Amino acid sequence: MVLRPPVDPMLAHAAESVPGPVALRAGVAYEQKLDRHRALLFTQTGPGGTVVVQTRRGALVQDRWPDLMAAAVEQLPPGLVLDGELVVWDAEEGRLSFEALQRRAAARARSAPALAARWPAYFVAFDLLQLGGEELLRWPYRDRRTELEKLFTDYALTAPWTLVPQTTDPAKAREWLETWTDVTGVEGLVIKPLTSKYLPGYRGWTKIRRRDATEAIIGAITGTLTRPQLLVLGRHDQNGRLRAVGRTVPLRPDVSRQVGEHLAAADPGHPFEGVRFTSTWGSRDVLDVVLVRPDVVAEVSADRAVDLGVFRHPLRFQRIRLDVTTSDVPPFGQGPAAAVG
Known part of the structure; x- marks a missing residue:
């Protein structure tokens, strides 16, 4: 089945700390959690194939992200669905900017190009839901991540595309929680069972915010x-x-x-x-x-x-x-x- 928007994204429930050894034996991966805008990106197949950006709540907002649309047409293969986060870089401030992201997310089509020139957008991918028109929702997370990494390698993807950092080492995850969260825009961890399927709308992951x-x-x-x-x-x-x-x-x-x-x-x-x-x-x-x-x-x-x-x-x-x-x-x-x- 070919996925078409809108698709409900899989969600996470909140926890207070990194799980202990008992939970770790089941096998989990840790991803850095960004405090940004959740989005699904579709590159559609067939004549006149288009690129679509969907928000967490199902709205289609590709007209607000012309820089990503142009890069997707040029660099991404058709029949692809990525799950990730939209972020915006403020060159003047030298940091990720949530304020600029909000401005871009609320832009009208006619003002979007000017905002894109001032505040370029990036798509931080953390899951692969479809590849070459083949739906991957039933695949275990570890296999989806492997294919996602292979996609970046095979197509030599660089900015505005990036992979969210991931590890299976709990010590590294705790280090991220303690140190990387000092970086603007990084707020914690998302923990994902390696064997988990992608279940739209289900809170099957765990998120931990540094406090x-x-x-x-x-x-x-x-x-x-x-x-x-x-x-x-x-x-x-x-x-x-x-x-x-x-x-x-x-x-x-x-x-x-x-x-x-x-x-x-x-x-x-x-x-x-x-x-x-x-x-x-x-x-x-x-x-x-x-x-x-x-x-x-x-x-x-x-x-x-x-x-x-x-x-x-x-x-x-x-x-x-x-x-x-x-x-x-x-x-x-x-x-x-x-x-x-």
């Missing part, structure tokens, strides 16, 4: 002063102004009572006055917040997804830091720095 302990200042809450439901956190910028950096997941009832003991109503002129806070990144749902006096420091657990100084994923509250002051908190824009101590 770091860090500090931020409680600037607002939802709920009440005595029973806060979640915390809106900030850090001071270079001008000394408190800037919002993220929010926590909902607090447990016992933690809520403990935090409430240290909160006080905000004084006039709070830096968050008039600011609208949304429930999640990219959401239009606005939180109903209560401003609090910004003099309490919270220790939180954060992953590596930080854009323009703001944490894109909810933070996990750890504890109130009564032993430090707001001046000890990392400055706005620093990201998930190590805890103060």
